[in-house]
Amino acid sequence: MKDRPGDHHRFVLAGGTLHDPAHGRDGVVADLWVEDGKIVAQPADAAAFARVDARGLVVMPGxxxxxxxxxxxxxxxxxxxxxxxxxxxxxxxxxxxxxxxxxxxxxxxxxxxxxxxxxxxxxxxxxxxxxxxxxxxxxxxxxxxxxxxxxxxxxxxxxxxxxxxxxxxxxxxxxxxxxxxxxxxxxxxxxxxxxxxxxxxxxxxxxxxxxxxxxxxxxxxxxxxxxxxxxxxxxxxxxxxxxxxxxxxxxxxxxxxxxxxxxxxxxxxxxxxxxxxxxxxxxxxxxxxxxxxxxxxxxxxxxxxxxxxxxxxxxxxxxxxxxxxxxxxxxxxxxxxxxxxxxxxxxxxxxxxxxxxxxxxxxxxxxxxxxxxxxxxxxxxxxxxxxxxxxxxxxxxxxxxxxxxxxxxxxxxxxxxxxxxxxxxxxxxxxxxxxxxxxxxxxxxGLTNKGHLGIGADADIACYRPSRDLAAMFAMPAKVFKAGVLVTEDGQLRATPAGQTLTATPRG
Ligand SMILES: [Zn+2]
The missing domain is CATH 3.20.20 (TIM Barrel)
Structure with a gap:
């Protein structure tokens, strides 16, 4: 399956229950705006963003x-x-x-x-x-x-x-x-x-x-x-x-x-x-x-x-x-x-x-x-x-x-x-x-753009269906986005974009 650029170029993940400990958000219902693989502030041209429904889902960083x-x-x-x-x-x-x-x-x-x-x-x-x-x-x-x-x-x-x-x-x-x-x-x-x-x-x-x-x-x-x-x-x-x-x-x-x-x-x-x-x-x-x-x-x-x-x-x-x-x-x-x-x-x-x-x-x-x-x-x-x-x-x-x-x-x-x-x-x-x-x-x-859902973070996002059975809940997310691309949905692979290689630059 190919990554289809444009499909998820700009979207709002709407109404999910966010867990974003780096920003003190513990089960807060809020929208996440995504553009070019990053989480962005709510834009002025919101109507240009596709809407992805996340109501009822637990939303976490990847x-x-x-x-x-x-x-x-x-x-x-x-x-x-x-x-x-x-x-x-x-x-x-x-x-x-x-x-x-x-x-x-x-x-x-x-x-x-x-x-x-x-x-x-x-x-x-x-x-x-x-x-x-x-x-x-x-x-x-x-x-x-x-x-x-x-x-x-x-x-x-x-x-x-x-x-x-x-x-x-x-x-x-x-x-x-x-x-x-x-x-x-x-x-x-x-x-x-x-x-x-x-x-x-x-x-x-x-x-x-x-x-x-x-x-x-x-x-x-x-x-x-x-x-x-x-x-x-x-x-x-x-x-x-x-x-x-x-x-x-x-x-x-x-x-x-x-x-x-x-x-x-x-x-x-x-x-x-x-x-x-x-x-x-x-x-x-x-x-x-x-x-x-x-x-x-x-x-x-x-x-x-x-x-x-x-x-x-x-x-x-x-x-x-x-x-x-x-x-x-x-x-x-x-x-x-x-x-x-x-x-x-x-x-x-x-x-x-x-x-x-x-x-x-x-x-x-x-x-x-x-x-x-x-x-x-x-x-x-x-x-x-x-x-x-x-x-x-x-x-x-x-x-x-x-x-x-x-x-x-x-x-x-x-x-x-x-x-x-x-x-x-x-x-x-x-x-x-x-x-x-x-x-x-x-x-x-030491990944400053990951592990959180703040503005500027990589749009690596996992959405789970809440369940008392935590093993079942975390084994099959409803949706997973990598750099803003939907990669899996209910256990089905949707796209296989290439990831980045993370390399460090030693201080000279
Ligand atoms: Zn080891």
């Missing part, structure tokens, strides 16, 4: 996914390694790792209009962009794993700040990146020296060097701030998936506080317990969220686990190999020019599996314990914790305490009794769901 994996070599490996997941739950779910074309259509069908791939090696940026050029509808950007580059690491080791700044700036410009991601700071250095799957804390120097992961994080965060990139350093810290790793996450936050930083998929970094003792595994959220709530410079996304089959893929090769050992599943381990790498393997999360049940409960505990929804982005670390098409189900878990309690009753009995989850009565309001799926991720990512 969704923004600030941490997903949709392109590049590891996603391509994911498509090869798990063809048996091509039909998911109940035979209806899409492929675990959809094609790039299906990815755009499926996101848009949920009301999402922007996505970031959160881990692209600088050496793979060209491939990722070639693939993302084929992603229909959505605006898109990539976070570069600049710290995996040997020369960047060498500059950090020498503490040559000018050179570090120059190299990171060049990586962003040449790789056309939006942000800088660090996956397991210093991890590749340990990995190359044969350290596998075991803890290294932030103060263990890199093999043969004096630089520690903590200092590397601090230097990278400073450089990103110095370059005035729209999004702060995007941190996937050390010891992902390992018992007892809540201490590493807390130490990471302590290192970064006072500088802006974003903590990725914190669910995977919030475990208590000892390494050889599955019985002691549990939640380490409480002390970390307490620190987070008191640290206004920090933001996070959760990386929620939901039950079902999916594919794990990470630039943290050590974590992937550890998971493959623990589950007995073969993995693809892929190196890029002996710098960055990735690990890819299938995984099925089960309600009655002790560890999986803890992961599910720990993610929800994060959502329900963070005091300020503006510092939290909804994510499943797609496809690692769950497929992005499960977002409506996750939104219902957050907004419907009775539904959540029923789900809690089905999981492993030890988690049911030991998780603090049962004590949470909090229900996300529509406004809060709007914040964590669009307003906050847009603001955290």
């Amino acid at each position: 969704g923004v996914d600030l941490h997903s994996h949709v392109a590049g070599p590891k996603v391509a490996h994911g498509r090869r390694i798990a063809p048996h997941l091509a039909r998911g739950r109940r035979g209806q779910a899409p492929a675990a790792v959809p094609t790039i074309h299906a990815t755009g259509a499926l996101y848009a069908a949920l009301g999402y209009t922007t996505v970031f791939d959160a881990a692209i090696a600088t050496a793979a940026a060209g491939i990722a962009h070639a693939e993302l050029a084929e992603l229909p509808i959505l605006d898109k950007g990539i976070y570069l794993l600049a710290a995996d580059q040997t020369d960047v690491l060498a500059a950090a080791i020498r503490d040559d700040r000018g050179e570090l700044r120059r190299l990171v700036s060049t990586a962003i410009e040449v790789g056309r990146g939006w942000a800088v991601k660090v996956a397991n700071p210093g991890g590749p250095a340990f990995w190359k020296r044969g350290r596998r799957g075991d803890h290294h804390d932030l103060d263990t120097p890199l093999p043969g060097e004096s630089l520690t992961p903590r200092v590397l994080l601090e230097r990278l965060a400073e450089v990103v701030t110095d370059l005035a990139l729209p999004h702060p350093l995007h941190v996937h810290t050390a010891n992902l998936g390992l018992p007892g790793n809540w201490r590493t996450l807390l130490e990471t936050m302590k290192s970064l506080v006072g500088r802006r930083a974003h903590l990725a998929h914190v669910q995977f970094h919030s475990y208590s317990g000892g390494q050889l003792d599955e019985g002691s595994f549990g939640s380490g959220v409480a002390p970390v969220v307490e620190f987070f709530n008191a640290s206004p410079d920090l933001t996070l996304d959760v990386g929620q686990v939901l039950f079902g089959g999916t594919v794990a893929m990470t630039g943290d090769s050590a974590a992937a190999e550890h998971l493959a050992h623990a589950t007995g599943v073969p993995l693809v381990s892929h190196d890029l020019h002996l710098e960055g790498g990735c690990g890819v393997l299938p995984i099925a999360y089960k309600e009655k599996n002790l560890i999986h049940a803890w992961q599910w409960a720990i993610g929800l505990e994060w959502f329900l314990s963070v005091a300020d929804p503006w510092r939290l982005a909804l994510s499943t670390d797609h496809p690692n914790g769950a497929h992005f098409t499960a977002y409506p189900h996750l939104m219902r878990l957050l907004g419907d305490a009775a539904f959540r309690r029923e789900a809690l009753d089905r999981i492993h009995p030890r988690v049911r009794s030991r998780s603090p989850l049962r004590g949470f009565d909090r229900e996300y309001t529509l406004q809060e769901l709007c914040i964590v799926t669009r307003a906050a991720p847009a603001r955290i990512a």
